[in-house]
Amino acid sequence: MRIGELSHRVGVSRDAIRLYERRGLIQSQEGDAETNNYRIYPEDAVLTLELIRDAQAAGVTLADLSILIGQLAAVDGDDFDGDAFLAGKISEVEARITQSQRFLETLKTTRQALEDAPKDAS
Amino acid sequence: MRIGELSHRVGVSRDAIRLYERRGLIQSQEGDAETNNYRIYPEDAVLTLELIRDAQAAGVTLADLSILIGQLAAVDGDDFDGDAFLAGKISEVEARITQSQRFLETLKTTRQALEDAPKDAS
DNA sequence: GCAAACCATGGACCAAAGTCAATGGTTCAG
């Protein structure tokens, strides 16, 4: 599919998609005379973009993500000795989730407190 | 306490602390002749900095955080009608945790797959 | 009394992740 459709389906801007591609996170067939010089993205680019979105929510940078995506793809390919990297990221993401949950509790407690003390309670 | 001790106790750089203060996230007594022109930070700045750390892990910006910290502080003070803001942030953080957990699963699955397929399995 | 270790302020600089604008090519509707 072309970039417009991809962008529309995933809800990611064309510019962001192009950025990810330059950073090696997704691939596309380069356009030739046939396709009007328009790049063609494979169906699974949709999944990759969704993965990127989740990863970013988890605080992973694009640079790290490009390494990780390599590992995801290499799952049954080369022997890849980068398992330490993967383990490291898992720890980081777990830590971030813990912190996020702690913060979430604070927010909820606050909301509760605000509700219990209706406005104008002086 | 002075900024050096605070920085050391929480593990946040002095520069970052000063930045947070300029953004209104923490307060300090301005230094006078008495204190050698050194700012004095209250004990609870430690807690605030830890809160900031968690909030950032949860993907909350400093700008939003300064609003939220206002609410936390106002819990039993003014009537504050910004509850919608708080509710919005709660949703955002929940969404981000969900995404992070999804991504974490992907990472763990990958690790497992790499383990199951020991290197050199061609 | 002088270097080392603190502190303050201000401004320059940086990386990450995008967005925006300029320029130029294609195609389709009316």
Place this chain on the structure above:
DNA sequence: CTGAACCATTGACTTTGGTCCATGGTTTGC
């Protein structure tokens, strides 16, 4: 055949969250 709607590439610009540097004032150890 013209404008609207796509597409590509390049480079400038923006926001966030810092760090680094320069300059200058205190105070404590030796």
